Amino acid sequence: MTDFPEDSSAARPGIPDALPPCEQHSQQYAAVRDAHETELVEDYVELIGDLLTHQGEARSTDIAMRMGVSQATVAKMVRRLNNQGLVISKPYRSLFLTDAGKAMAEESRLRHGIVLNFLRSLGVSDRTARIDAEGMEHHVSKETLDIMQRFIDGWARRS
Amino acid sequence: MTDFPEDSSAARPGIPDALPPCEQHSQQYAAVRDAHETELVEDYVELIGDLLTHQGEARSTDIAMRMGVSQATVAKMVRRLNNQGLVISKPYRSLFLTDAGKAMAEESRLRHGIVLNFLRSLGVSDRTARIDAEGMEHHVSKETLDIMQRFIDGWARRS
DNA sequence: TCGAAAAGTTAGCCTTGGCTAAACTACTTG
């Protein structure tokens, strides 16, 4: 079923993986670039959703603090989210999510949670799992995500 | 040992993870931004190393094709790698890695291989594993990487 | 061997996502 010559090389010195065909290779990098375009948006929307859930409101100061970024950067991003129809923002008021925004936030939250708990159930420490999950979540395909979820389920049942 | 209040929430609707403390939260995003700064460089260096290994030379056309990017983009990047002392490039000639470049390429290759084989041994298809690995590799900490390696070893022994 | 095709380079443009500084609004409290 794999559409690429089998090379079950171990990830060990001396047995280099063959290069994938050119076209496939470039698609890998393209996928990464695509992910980078959307991931900041998703992170903001997810964070706004989390703030709304846990604190009742999403203010740009809080976002700036949590993202570790200046308020100006947040403002610029919020305008973009507004244009994309993901958040509703009235001047000097705190933010709300549109339906599309809510959907994206929920999807991100779920995915983030799966990756995080997958790492935890592998035995990764909480702190590291959080950091790695934040970076990894946008690069995990549906296929891999499903496998992670099944892994968590199996692990939960076993323990 | 976790330095954050225990909340073994499952990644399921209805049981939202609490927000981490502000400072930790912002460090997560900072880590992602840091990774983004270095990952392109690592990808180029890794690719150049792979091309040198598998084809004997690394020409910018090949890099452009594999990266799915224009030659001009490659040229700009190569100048940067040159300034950083990672590659040696003479005008109109193909590229070579410095010792620092070789070290980075080897490290990236190893890490990439571990992530790729980890995904495969989870049962992810080759094609998807390659795409996900390309995106994930730069966000996987040493701690997680070690765990992945042990997982692969266990899986290999078992099968 | 020489001329055309391929490879490499340079210049200049665009968008993103950071930043600071300054202006403006809202909240709080004396």
Next chain:
DNA sequence: CAAGTAGTTTAGCCAAGGCTAACTTTTCGA
């Protein structure tokens, strides 16, 4: 109720990483 402080917005800067177009150099084949 009037400051003053805290929060928000705007303007303008910068670097990164894409691109196209135009140019130069190298390579190859007739």
